[in-house]
Amino acid sequence: MSDTLAILAGSGGLPVALAAARPAAVCITFAGVSHELFRVTHEHRFEKMGALFDDLKARGVTEVVFAGSMSRPPLDPQGFDPVMMALAPRLLAAMQGGDDALLRLVVQIFEEQGFTVRGAHEIAPDLTVPEGLFAGPQPSHAALQDTERGADILSALSPVDVGQGCVVAGGLCLGIETIQGTDALLEFVAQTPKHLRRGARGVFVKAPKRGQDLRVDMPAIGPETLRNAARAGVEGIVLQAGSVLIVDTKSVLQEAEKESVFILGRVL
Amino acid sequence: MSDTLAILAGSGGLPVALAAARPAAVCITFAGVSHELFRVTHEHRFEKMGALFDDLKARGVTEVVFAGSMSRPPLDPQGFDPVMMALAPRLLAAMQGGDDALLRLVVQIFEEQGFTVRGAHEIAPDLTVPEGLFAGPQPSHAALQDTERGADILSALSPVDVGQGCVVAGGLCLGIETIQGTDALLEFVAQTPKHLRRGARGVFVKAPKRGQDLRVDMPAIGPETLRNAARAGVEGIVLQAGSVLIVDTKSVLQEAEKESVFILGRVL
Numbered sequence: 001m002s003d004t005l006a007i008l009a010g011s012g013g014l015p016v017a018l019a020a021a022r023p024a025a026v027c028i029t030f031a032g033v034s035h036e037l038f039r040v041t042h043e044h045r046f047e048k049m050g051a052l053f054d055d056l057k058a059r060g061v062t063e064v065v066f067a068g069s070m071s072r073p074p075l076d077p078q079g080f081d082p083v084m085m086a087l088a089p090r091l092l093a094a095m096q097g098g099d100d101a102l103l104r105l106v107v108q109i110f111e112e113q114g115f116t117v118r119g120a121h122e123i124a125p126d127l128t129v130p131e132g133l134f135a136g137p138q139p140s141h142a143a144l145q146d147t148e149r150g151a152d153i154l155s156a157l158s159p160v161d162v163g164q165g166c167v168v169a170g171g172l173c174l175g176i177e178t179i180q181g182t183d184a185l186l187e188f189v190a191q192t193p194k195h196l197r198r199g200a201r202g203v204f205v206k207a208p209k210r211g212q213d214l215r216v217d218m219p220a221i222g223p224e225t226l227r228n229a230a231r232a233g234v235e236g237i238v239l240q241a242g243s244v245l246i247v248d249t250k251s252v253l254q255e256a257e258k259e260s261v262f263i264l265g266r267v268l
Numbered sequence: 269m270s271d272t273l274a275i276l277a278g279s280g281g282l283p284v285a286l287a288a289a290r291p292a293a294v295c296i297t298f299a300g301v302s303h304e305l306f307r308v309t310h311e312h313r314f315e316k317m318g319a320l321f322d323d324l325k326a327r328g329v330t331e332v333v334f335a336g337s338m339s340r341p342p343l344d345p346q347g348f349d350p351v352m353m354a355l356a357p358r359l360l361a362a363m364q365g366g367d368d369a370l371l372r373l374v375v376q377i378f379e380e381q382g383f384t385v386r387g388a389h390e391i392a393p394d395l396t397v398p399e400g401l402f403a404g405p406q407p408s409h410a411a412l413q414d415t416e417r418g419a420d421i422l423s424a425l426s427p428v429d430v431g432q433g434c435v436v437a438g439g440l441c442l443g444i445e446t447i448q449g450t451d452a453l454l455e456f457v458a459q460t461p462k463h464l465r466r467g468a469r470g471v472f473v474k475a476p477k478r479g480q481d482l483r484v485d486m487p488a489i490g491p492e493t494l495r496n497a498a499r500a501g502v503e504g505i506v507l508q509a510g511s512v513l514i515v516d517t518k519s520v521l522q523e524a525e526k527e528s529v530f531i532l533g534r535v536l
């Protein structure tokens with residue numbers, strides 16, 4: 001019997017990992033969006049959302065998961081089916097509000113069609129970091145103290161919808177993640193003059209913002225994050241347990257050993 | 269009759285501006301600390317704090333203001349007078365806690381000696397930005413909206429003692445000031461990829477942290493801040509009215525005109 005789950009796949013390794021975790025799931029790709037799936041049930045078009053909904057329902061799909069990043073291919077209005085024609089005004093309005101607003105609307109549209117929208121972490125909990133030491137050396141006492149300070153900073157910022165991450169060393173805040181993302185933050189921290197650090201290595205703390213919809217916008221780290229963290233001089237990375245995806249776990253574990261940077265899952 | 273105020277002067281233009289504002293004030297400099305004062309009442313030594321306190325009291329001084337930055341010249345323990353000998357253990361302990369702890373202790377020591385410690389903004393309110401448009405073009409409606417968002421972010425961060433400033437453009441937070449200071453923040457923002465800004469110029473919002481002791485640690489902007497703000501692409505700078513020093517007002521006004529960047533005083 002076929003799975004009641006459909007993976008709506010964009011680019012990157014996440015859809016591949018989900019397809020491996022749920023071998024019987026329906027795998028949907030989209031024309032104009034690259035993907036790395038080894039198995040595709042059907043390729044759909046954004047212009048024909050009605051056809052997509054009909055197809056999913058005919059296959060007995062009741063749950064969907066969005067995975068991977070989707071560029072926005074140029075849409076051909078001539079090819080819109082009636083369902084997409086009806087959705088167009090709402091999509092247009094949401095697009096002016098940025099990615100977040102668009103993603104929220106897409107979730108809402110699938111829910112209106114009767115589907116339950118799941119997050120990747122619900123489908124494959126193994127892809128997130130659990131509580132405890134996940135990789136690398138044991139955190140020092142100083143690192144655990146900096147973790148508490150980092151958690152306090154993120155929690156203070158959460159109500160104003162800023163800051164998926166921050167770097168703290170010796171109690172001092174060396175950087176807060178803003179719209180430019182994790183890599184830009186770690187690069188900024190790497191440039192911090194040495195005398196400002198009080199000799200402390202510190203930690204990078206990462207957690208979803210309060211109210212962040214993990215079904216469409218989940219924090220993630222990959223091997224590049226480990227290399228950037230090492231360059232930023234931190235002792236380790238602390239992640240909200242169960243809520244931050246590890247992309248390419250094998251390479252992440254290797255980099256953690258090689259760079260001697262720990263990865264710790266914490267309930268922050 | 270001589271003023272009851274003593275200006276304890278370090279380097280930079282602030283002591284000069286205070287001496288001009290209070291022409292009868294006692295002007296104290298310190299051996300090994302550079303200054304630009306045109307008028308010096310007496311040069312003292314950090315090694316002989318007892319002599320300083322006696323001198324100030326003999327002159328009828330009841331209030332002191334610390335102004336300008338003081339490097340820490342190498343101290344000669346052989347030259348310590350008894351008062352400095354007695355203070356040494358406390359100073360040593362505070363120095364290990366960083367600049368903030370040391371400054372707090374210095375204030376405390378002067379208060380113990382019976383002096384009232386004033387902030388530069390109390391002595392010469394003209395050196396801070398008052399409420400209203402101070403320089404440059406009128407802020408746009410978008411800039412005022414970004415100001416509200418910036419004020420919310422700073423106010424959320426205040427309880428965790430982070431963030432004298434932040435940059436907001438189109439509602440998005442492009443950066444938060446951390447230990448590296450204003451120039452590093454503006455440089456970081458200048459590097460933000462254009463597509464992340466949603467076409468908005470945005471504002472740089474600056475205010476003291478809640479509980480920040482303005483008597484020894486006052487936020488300040490100067491002509492360089494204006495140039496860096498222009499490079500960061502912001503429409504203007506919004507300052508907590510009455511609480512942020514303007515260093516070199518004439519050049520600041522010139523740069524604001526030249527770069528077409530506004531400076532607005534607000535009760536944030």
